[in-house]
Amino acid sequence: MAPSAPLAGVDVLLADLDGVVYASHQAIPYAVEALNAAAAYGIRLGYLTNNASRTPETVAGQLRELGLDATPDEIVSSPQAAVVLLADLVPAGSTILVVGGDGLVSEVEKAGFRVTRSADDDPAAVVQGFAPAVAWTDLAEAAFALRGGDAGIPWVATNTDWTIPQARGTAPGNGTLVSAVHTAVGRLPVVAGKPERALFDVAVARFGARHPLFIGDRLDTDIMGARRAGMQSALVLTGIDGPKQLLAAAADSRPDYILEDLRGLAEDYPATEDVRDITGVRRVRVGTAVVRHDGERLTLETPGSGIDRVRAAAAAVWGAGVPIYALDVAPELYS
Structure with missing residues (x-):
């Protein structure tokens, strides 16, 4: 590793997944090799994702298929951060209306809450995350449960990404679904995932990180979130944001490092x-x-x-x- 490489002095490397490690089910070129090399240097790896549709076990399994020695404990997801927020908002064991997939349901249940899909069950809170199968009926149930307006029950969103990268292109993300509910109820949720710092705080605590580096492909979620959490960040140009977006980045969304691909993590970074x-x-x-x-x-x-x-x-x-x-x-x- 070069003395002035982005990885120099880093004890934990935290990586976004979509657009950084893989796009859909295909590895980003050089990503797996670079991450394995970082692990060989003795740097711990963690993977942060705003995607709430899958369980850590499923994500870790995909990473192993790509050639990474990943375990579920190394996956830090927005549903995990969401249930930390829920624990501060409602009593233990409360009924939570879940809008989302298996990844979100699993974390809500592991935290000791009861899951419902219906506003008629008098939920104590609503938690909303992305899943491809989320339908109008799910959004309507969330709106019915939140009908009390600002004085109503708590509403936690795993994330508000407007888009999500897929093998065929860019698709609408959870932010579009949250916006639909927001339009109906006239209020905004508390957000667990990037760019809010809850997800980063969970990761730092889990890995005991002293000098973490976060690498992402989006300025408005990945880089902004890392800066809010007070950690160094690198933008890799293999995902959503490219040079045009980078040059126009606001001060709170500018990375410490700019990389063409993940090989740059261990290479000399020019002054x-x-x-x-x-x-x-x-x-x-x-x-x-x-x-x-x-x-x-x-x-x-x-x-x-x-x-x-x-x-x-x-x-x-x-x-x-x-x-x-x-x-x-x-x-x-x-x-």
Whole structure:
């Protein structure tokens, strides 16, 4: 491992799954090899997922099929964080109306709650997570149970991801289903998953992490959540967000590291040089890539490698002192 690699000094590597380790049932190129190499360095691995539709046993089984030595205890899911929140909101053993799949039902039952699918059973709370089979009737039951408005029973959502990556493309995520209930009842849920920190806190406590690194593919959930939890983060460009979204990222969604794929975890991470000459022209260099900032115009002066170009472009935009919409950013910096 290189001395300045993202993994240097890390005791626990926490990885998102969809878009980082796999897309649907196919491994992301180089992901399995890189994670196994991290484990060989003595770094503990944990997998964080907002997907509430499957149990940790099922997820761990899929990871083993891909070539990772994963156990259910290494899977930290949004349903697990959701039941931690529920425990602070309702008495032990309460009846909970569940909207979601087996992964959510399993965690609610393991926490000692009684599961119902009907508002007629007078539930103490509603917990909502994604499952492909969730139907209008399920959303309606949640709305019926939450009819008390802001003064009604607690509502916990495992996550609010707007989209979920699939082998055939990008599909609607749990956020769209939560939004439907929100529209009906006029209130918002407490959220357990990314970008809220509950999921990260569960992971840190489980692994006893002192210097964790979280790696994800989404700025608005993965990176924002890691920053809220006070941990370092890396964005890998193998999933949802690409260079264009990265350059436009708000300050609370900017990663510490930008990786083309997971091989970059153990590779030397180049420093960023940001200087102005006597004419006021600014140049941002990462590796052999140089971005020129002259007035409002950002252009690629020296191409360098593809990933260093993206790193230099991000540093140039983020350090410009003005919003990205006030800049004229050359397309070759993000295409």
